[in-house]
Each structure stands twice: as structure tokens, then as C-alpha cells.
Amino acid sequence: xxxxxxxxxxxxxxxxxxxxxxxxxxxxxxxEPAAVGDLLRILREQGYRTIGPTLQxxxxxxxxxxGLGDLPAGLTDRQQxxxxxxxxRSDDALFGYNLGPRSWKQYFFPPSLRLxxxxxxxxxxxxxxxxxxxxxLALIGIRxxxxxxxxxxxxxxxxxxxxxxxxxxARERAFLVAVQCAQAAATCFCGxxxxxxxxxxxxxxxxxxxxxxxxxxxxVEPGSARGREVLAVLHPTPAGPAERARAEAATRRAESQxxxxxxxxxxxxxxxxxxxxxxxxxxAERCLSCANCTMVCxxxxxxxxxEVNDLSGERTExxxxxxxxxxxxxxxxxGGDLRPSTRGRYRQWLTHKxxxxxxxxxxxxxxxxGRCIAWCPVGIDVTEELAALRVGSxxxxxxxxxxxx
Amino acid sequence: xxxxxxxxxxxxxxxxxxxxxxxxxxxxxxxxxxLPVAETIEIAHFLEASRAVAxxxxxxxxxxxxxxxxxxxxxxxxxxxxxxxxxxxxxxASAGGIQALKNFARVEDYLRVVYATxxxxxxxxTSEPISAHVRVDFELQGCPIDKxxxxxxxxxxxxxxxxxxxxxxxxxxxxxxxQVCVMVASGTPCLGPVTQAGCGAxxxxxxxxxxxxxxxxxxxxxxxxDERLAMLGSDPRExxxxxxxxxxxxxxxxxxxxxxxxxxxSS
Numbered sequence: 055x056x057x058x059x060x061x062x063x064x065x066x067x068x069x070x071x072x073x074x075x076x077x078x079x080x081x082x083x084x085x086e087p088a089a090v091g092d093l094l095r096i097l098r099e100q101g102y103r104t105i106g107p108t109l110q111x112x113x114x115x116x117x118x119x120x121g122l123g124d125l126p127a128g129l130t131d132r133q134q135x136x137x138x139x140x141x142x143r144s145d146d147a148l149f150g151y152n153l154g155p156r157s158w159k160q161y162f163f164p165p166s167l168r169l170x171x172x173x174x175x176x177x178x179x180x181x182x183x184x185x186x187x188x189x190x191l192a193l194i195g196i197r198x199x200x201x202x203x204x205x206x207x208x209x210x211x212x213x214x215x216x217x218x219x220x221x222x223x224a225r226e227r228a229f230l231v232a233v234q235c236a237q238a239a240a241t242c243f244c245g246x247x248x249x250x251x252x253x254x255x256x257x258x259x260x261x262x263x264x265x266x267x268x269x270x271x272x273x274v275e276p277g278s279a280r281g282r283e284v285l286a287v288l289h290p291t292p293a294g295p296a297e298r299a300r301a302e303a304a305t306r307r308a309e310s311q312x313x314x315x316x317x318x319x320x321x322x323x324x325x326x327x328x329x330x331x332x333x334x335x336x337x338a339e340r341c342l343s344c345a346n347c348t349m350v351c352x353x354x355x356x357x358x359x360x361e362v363n364d365l366s367g368e369r370t371e372x373x374x375x376x377x378x379x380x381x382x383x384x385x386x387x388x389g390g391d392l393r394p395s396t397r398g399r400y401r402q403w404l405t406h407k408x409x410x411x412x413x414x415x416x417x418x419x420x421x422x423x424g425r426c427i428a429w430c431p432v433g434i435d436v437t438e439e440l441a442a443l444r445v446g447s448x449x450x451x452x453x454x455x456x457x458x459x
Numbered sequence: 460x461x462x463x464x465x466x467x468x469x470x471x472x473x474x475x476x477x478x479x480x481x482x483x484x485x486x487x488x489x490x491x492x493x494l495p496v497a498e499t500i501e502i503a504h505f506l507e508a509s510r511a512v513a514x515x516x517x518x519x520x521x522x523x524x525x526x527x528x529x530x531x532x533x534x535x536x537x538x539x540x541x542x543x544x545x546x547x548x549x550x551x552a553s554a555g556g557i558q559a560l561k562n563f564a565r566v567e568d569y570l571r572v573v574y575a576t577x578x579x580x581x582x583x584x585t586s587e588p589i590s591a592h593v594r595v596d597f598e599l600q601g602c603p604i605d606k607x608x609x610x611x612x613x614x615x616x617x618x619x620x621x622x623x624x625x626x627x628x629x630x631x632x633x634x635x636x637x638q639v640c641v642m643v644a645s646g647t648p649c650l651g652p653v654t655q656a657g658c659g660a661x662x663x664x665x666x667x668x669x670x671x672x673x674x675x676x677x678x679x680x681x682x683x684x685d686e687r688l689a690m691l692g693s694d695p696r697e698x699x700x701x702x703x704x705x706x707x708x709x710x711x712x713x714x715x716x717x718x719x720x721x722x723x724x725s726s
Contacts, residue, residue: 111639111666136687138644155644156637165635340687342680344652345627349634360623365495365614376635381627382677396680431630431642431652432687 082298083290085261085272090148091122093231093259096287097192102229105161106194107151112140114154119194126151133239133424136433146270149195149263152239155429157352158200159207161191162224163376169359171371188224195233198250199242201257202421203352209415210355229280232257236265236304238311241424243437246315249421251308259285262301273301314424314437316408317444321418324444325409329401333442338397340432345378347426347434348403353419356384379403404439469617472504472517474538476524476531477558477586481603482549483507483523489606496610499617515541519616521609525551525558525586532583532592539593546612547589550602550705554674557602559586559708563716586708597622602672602705605657625656628676629669632660641668648688648701653679653711670704675711685715695722 085093094104098120106119107126114126125148132139133152143150171182196204204225211221235244235251244250253260258281262273273293276282348354358377363370377384379402385393393399411419420436427435473483487508489496503513520542526532539545547553555562561569562585570577589595599612608624615622625631629651633640641647641663649668651660655676662669675681681702688698699719702712 112641112644113639115637115639117637136643137646138640140644155634155639160637165637339680340683342628342652342683343678344630346630346634346640346652349631363614363618365492365499365610367618376631378627378631381625381631383626394678396678429640429643431640431649432683 082273082275082293082301083285084293084297085274085288085290087146087148087270087272088122089288089290090125090261090272092288093284094119094121094192094194096284097229100284101190102192103189104192104194105158107149107154109140113138114140114151115156116154116158116160116193116195117156122148125149130237131239133241133428134433135241135427135435136430138428145265147263147265149233149261150237150265152235152237152242153197153200153423153425153428155350155425157350157423157425158193158196158204159352159355161188161193161228162204162207162221163211163218163355163357164220165376167220167374169372169374171369174368188220188227190227190229191224192229192231194231196230196257197233197235197423198253199244199247199421199423200352201230201232201253202244202247202249203423205256206353206415206417206419206421207355209417210353213415229284230257230259230277232260232277234260234262234301234305235308236263238308238313239424239428240313241427242312242422243314243316243424244422245309245312246318247418247420247422251312252305257281262304264297264300264304266300266303269300271297273297314427314435316420316422316437316440318408318418321440322409322412325405328443328446329405331443331446333439333446334397334401337400337434337439338395340434341396341400342432343380343396343399344431345380346429346431347436348378348380349376350425350429351407352421352423352425353407354378358384379406404436407436408440468499468501469613470503470513470516470518471500471521471613472515472519472538472542473502473507473521474504474523475506476522476535476552476589477527478524478549478551478556480507480523482552482601483521485548485604485606485609486521489610492610496613500613517542519544519546519613521612522547522552522589523549525555525588526592527558527583527586528581529583535589535592544596544616545589545593546597546599546616547595548599548604548609550600550672550674551586552589553598553600554588554706555586555708557705557707560703561586562708563703563720588708597624599624600655600674601657605659608657626677627656628652628679629654629656629658629660629663629673632656632658633663636660636664638663641666642691646691648691648693648697650684650701653681653684670701671712672705674706674709679711681711681715682718685718695719695726699723 097104107114108117108119108124109126127148128143128146130141130143130151132141168185170184172179211218232253257277260275264271276285356377357374360373361370380399382391385391407419550556566584612622642649647668650671651669654669654671655673657673699716703716706712
């Protein structure tokens with residue numbers, strides 16, 4: 055399973071994603087639920103490893119799936135700050151959940167990656183060839199905010215002068231089967247980050263699961279030439295205006311369920327001016343500096359690089375591993391840790407994510423998926439923290455203005 | 460390297476104080492690595508492995524166990540004087556161990572319960588970490604320690620570099636392994652967010668909460684976690700017991716079970 059075949063799709067075609075044919079989606083068609091199984095089979099036959107949602111250890115996570123039976127049919131999740139629970143749905147929806155703890159970044163920016171190995175040779179050393187190329191992945195069920203997250207990380211890993219070869223190759227080869235959101239978790243805030251609940255681009259195929267009034271079908275929109283080719287093999291039936299309207303209604307329902315938001319207006323400037331805000335000390339009393347928020351974040355990219363040598367000292371390997379601005383080692387430079395306090399670490403994370411990220415990478419570092427809220431063991435809510443920083447800062451600004459006048 | 464003489468081997472000694480021997484067994488447990496290790500270092504004193512002992516001084520002393528008798532106090536000072544580097548291995552040597560529970564009770568009561576003739580027993584009222592008595596160069600945490608980390612310590616010093624042992628919490632190991640958080644997804648009390656990594660998130664990977672056998676990570680916010688556990692419905696007794704195991708005497712955990720005891724008494 056998952057073995058690399060020659061002639062891997064996407065390799066070297068120099069094309070990431072086609073622009074959509076028509077804004078708002080190409081001609082849509084309809085598929086029965088069983089056709090999702092056919093889609094998985096076809097993609098696997100074409101050499102893709104199919105990665106999608108599946109139930110594991112009390113959560114719906116992304117892992118390799120082989121067929122329809124691996125999907126979390128009839129299951130959903132209920133989320134609150136610091137809390138995630140699986141629940142049963144009243145229907146057989148295949149994609150009726152929200153988001154789980156694992157983001158797709160695990161496949162583009164692996165938690166541990168061997169960069170190369172070296173062997174002692176006389177007075178010097180020889181570099182061993184790097185590991186095999188990343189496999190071609192089909193991402194089944196990527197959500198709109200997650201496509202945005204992948205784009206944010208693409209700017210980090212491939213947007214500058216030094217392109218990360220693993221990320222670039224994995225991204226180019228990936229086949230994206232998006233699933234448009236028809237519901238929102240209590241932790242979601244994609245609406246205010248303009249990343250969802252509907253994706254207009256960035257996918258090869260986009261599915262909307264139509265579930266109302268006993269219906270169970272998928273509206274399918276192709277987003278690329280690759281997507282159209284795969285879709286043609288499935289022989290879909292054309293969708294009419296009624297089905298399109300139901301898909302739009304599903305999006306509106308998800309939108310109406312969004313209960314959290316971030317006010318992005320002037321946020322980088324506000325954060326820059328709020329570095330001594332008392333809120334940082336308050337959140338530090340609750341924050342465990344455990345790094346969970348950064349590990350589940352689809353855009354956090356901090357890592358550490360380690361040399362691992364064997365007992366004889368003849369061979370060494372260089373490994374890249376996920377790290378976090380919440381760990382003491384991450385900010386350790388010669389002689390000490392430059393961010394020893396949790397207050398300083400939380401401030402670094404939030405001001406980078408929502409503030410300085412703009413200057414560094416040209417966008418916010420947040421896509422509003424809400425994972426950091428749900429998977430924080432003590433339930434710290436970024437939207438609440440940002441709102442608190444804004445209120446205090448407004449007051450400070452007003453006080454300054456009053457003083458000046 | 461081939462044309463330069465081999466560097467002198469690191470002269471290593473292994474010592475035991477109040478402990479179960481599990482940590483020094485980790486060294487013997489390095490089955491596949493044992494022969495190459497033996498080529499890198501000279502084992503000068505390791506009674507669990509060999510009766511042959513060489514006199515000091517030693518380059519590296521690995522010290523297991525806590526200080527619980529007046530004789531221990533004398534002996535650790537002597538060992539410190541004989542050792543260029545002194546590394547504690549395990550919860551006992553680094554924090555006092557499970558036997559430090561006596562620090563929070565009357566030792567006479569325990570003596571009467573356990574021993575038929577308590578007057579033969581000469582013991583201190585407390586179980587203390589090695590660092591309470593002598594300078595320690597490195598504290599390797601765990602109950603028991605991880606053999607991979609032990610090898611890293613020995614190899615690092617044999618190669619004249621600093622050991623690389625993570626100081627982050629167990630959560631990082633869980634997330635790198637793709638493990639679902641047992642606290643968030645099941646409400647299971649877990650010390651992972653305040654416990655130093657090194658075990659490979661062993662318990663959470665078997666859907667159990669972490670019970671802190673690698674001790675508090677540096678800067679652990681055990682109070683913040685304790686408050687959250689209370690919010691999730693964990694009662695004072697359960698929380699007190701969670702913090703009073705192998706690292707009961709580590710300050711971050713000690714404060715919590717002391718608080719828990721006070722809460723229980725007031726409720």
C-alpha cells in the first residue's frame with residue numbers, strides 16, 4: 055500500500071493548480087456516495103496515496119484511507135475551547151465532521167524528517183544521498199481553511215530564495231479533493247479570516263455533500279485539468295440549478311453557525327503597540343507553554359535541526375523536527391534562553407501569527423481553523439485574547455488622546 | 460582521525476543510593492549498543508555489571524538514588540570529590556523519588572508500620588535529591604530513565620560536548636507522533652503538558668493520561684493545569700494523588716499536592 059509507482063502524477067508538470075474556469079465554480083455535476091469510493095480507487099490506481107479522514111483514538115484524523123469504509127460515516131465532532139468529542143449524526147454523512155487535531159502539514163512539513171546523512175571519510179566526510187522523494191498524495195476532504203493554510207505554508211517554505219525541496223515536491227504532486235463546509239464547529243472562525251467556509255480555488259475537485267430531506271449526493275466542481283480528467287472517469291450526472299442552490303444553502307448554513315471571529319482591522323499595528331499590555335501576564339497564568347497550539351496549527355513552521363551520530367562517531371544524520379516558540383530550547387542561544395517567560399512566549403506566538411507575519415510573508419499567519427482553541431489543554435481562545443488586547447489598547451489609545459488634548 | 464592516537468577512554472563509575480536499581484539497569488539494557496559503548500568508555504565501577512572495580516578519580520559518575528541516611532550524606536560528598544562530572548540518573552537522584560513521600564509524613568509512623576524492630580533503622584526524616592548535598596552537572600530525569608537519553612549523556616561527555624536532552628513537555632512528543640490528546644478528546648487527566656519529554660509519550664499512546672514519571676519540565680505551570688483539571692471535574696483527592704508520585708518532591712508538583720491536601724482538609 056502506498057508504494058511509489060513510476061510515472062507519478064503531477065511530477066514535473068510544473069503546474070500547481072489551474073485557475074477555476076468560472077468564478078464561483080466550473081460546471082458542476084453530481085455523484086452518488088458510492089462514487090467517492092470509486093474516486094479513491096481511481097486515485098490509488100493512478101499512483102496516489104489517498105489520505106483522508108478516519109476515526110482513531112476518539113478523534114477524526116487524517117491518515118491513509120483505502121476505501122469508503124475508512125471514512126467516518128455518520129460521525130461528527132463537537133468542539134469547545136479545550137474540548138473535542140465525537141458524536142453520532144442522524145444521517146450517514148461521509149464528511150459530516152469539522153476538523154480534527156492533525157492538520158495536513160504533517161505531509162508537507164513532516165514532524166521528523168531526515169535531511170541527509172554523512173559518513174566519515176579519512177579526514178573529511180561524504181554526504182549520503184537524501185531520502186526518497188515525497189509520495190504523491192491525494193488529500194481527501196481538505197477544507198477551505200486548510201487549503202488556505204497550505205497556501206500560507208507554501209509562502210513560508212517555497213516563497214523565498216531558499217525553496218524547501220520536500221515541501222515543494224509534495225505540494226506539486228498533491229491532488230486536492232476539497233470538501234466544502236456545510237457546518238461549523240464552535241471553534242471555527244474562517245469567516246473573519248476570509249478563508250472559508252467555501253473554497254473557490256486551490257483544489258482539483260471540490261465536493262459539497264448534499265444531505266437535506268433524505269438526499270445523499272455530492273455536488274462536484276472541478277478546479278483543474280487534472281480534476282476534470284479524474285471526474286470524467288466517474289461519469290457524473292449534470293447538476294441543475296436546484297442542486298446548486300442546495301449547495302449554496304449548505305455554505306450559508308456553515309456561515310451562519312460561525313460563532314467566533316477576529317477583528318483584523320489594523321491588527322498588526324495594534325499588536326505592535328500592545329507589547330506591554332497587562333493581558334499577556336494574565337494569559338500566562340493559564341498558559342502551560344506546552345506547545346500544543348503550535349503543533350496543531352496548520353501554518354506554524356518552527357523546527358529544530360539535530361545531528362544524531364552513531365556510537366562509533368563514523369556516521370551522523372541530520373534531522374529536522376517540529377519545534378515551537380513555546381519551548382525553552384527554541385529561544386536558547388549562546389548563554390541562555392531569550393524568552394524564558396510564558397508571557398514572552400505567548401506574546402511572541404500571537405504577535406507573529408497575527409501581526410509580524412504580514413510583513414514577513416504578506417498575509418496573516420492565521421486561517422481561522424480554530425485548532426489552537428480546541429486542542430489547548432486549558433482552553434485558551436485566541437479570538438478572546440485578541441479581543442481583550444484590542445479593548446485594552448483602545449482604552450490606552452483613548453487615554454493618550456485625552457491626555458494630548 | 461586515523462593518523463592521530465585514540466583519545467583516552469572516558470572513565471565511568473555508576474553509584475547507587477536509595478533506589479530500586481532500575482535506572483542503572485538501563486545501562487545494561489542497552490543490549491545492542493553495549494559492546495560499542497564499552498569501546499568508547501572504561502567502566503571503572505559498576506557493581507551491577509562487574510565485581511572488578513578501579514579506584515578513582517573518575518571522569519563521569521552516574522549517580523542513582525536519593526539521600527536518605529547519614530551515611531549517604533558522607534558518601535555523596537566523597538564521590539563528588541572523586542568525580543570530574545557528576546550526573547544524576549532518575550527520579551530518586553534528581554528529585555528524591557517515590558520514597559520522598561516520607562517528607563510529607565512522620566517518618567516514625569512509617570518505621571513502626573514497616574519494620575519489626577524500628578530501632579535498628581537509622582534514617583533521615585527526608586529523602587533528598589543529590590543536588591541538595593553536592594553540585595550536580597546534569598540531572599537525567601525519568602522513572603526509570605530512557606536508555607537512549609542515557610547513551611546520549613555518555614556519548615556527549617565521551618565526545619566532549621554538551622548532552623542534548625529535550626526540555627519541552629510530553630505534548631510535543633504526542634503531537635509529533637500524531638497521537639490524539641487524551642485530555643482534550645476524552646477528558647482524561649494528563650500531566651503531559653507539565654512533564655518533561657523523554658518517554659516518547661508512552662502512556663498517551665496507549666490512551667492513558669501521563670502520570671509525570673519524567674518530572675516537571677523547567678518552568679512547568681502545574682498550577683494552571685491543576686486548575687483546569689478541577690474545572691474538568693477532578694476532585695481534590697484525585698489531583699493530589701496525581702501530583703504525589705515519583706516526583707512528589709519536585710517543587711512544581713510538591714506545591715500542588717500540598718495545596719490539594721489543604722483543599723481536602725478545608726472541604
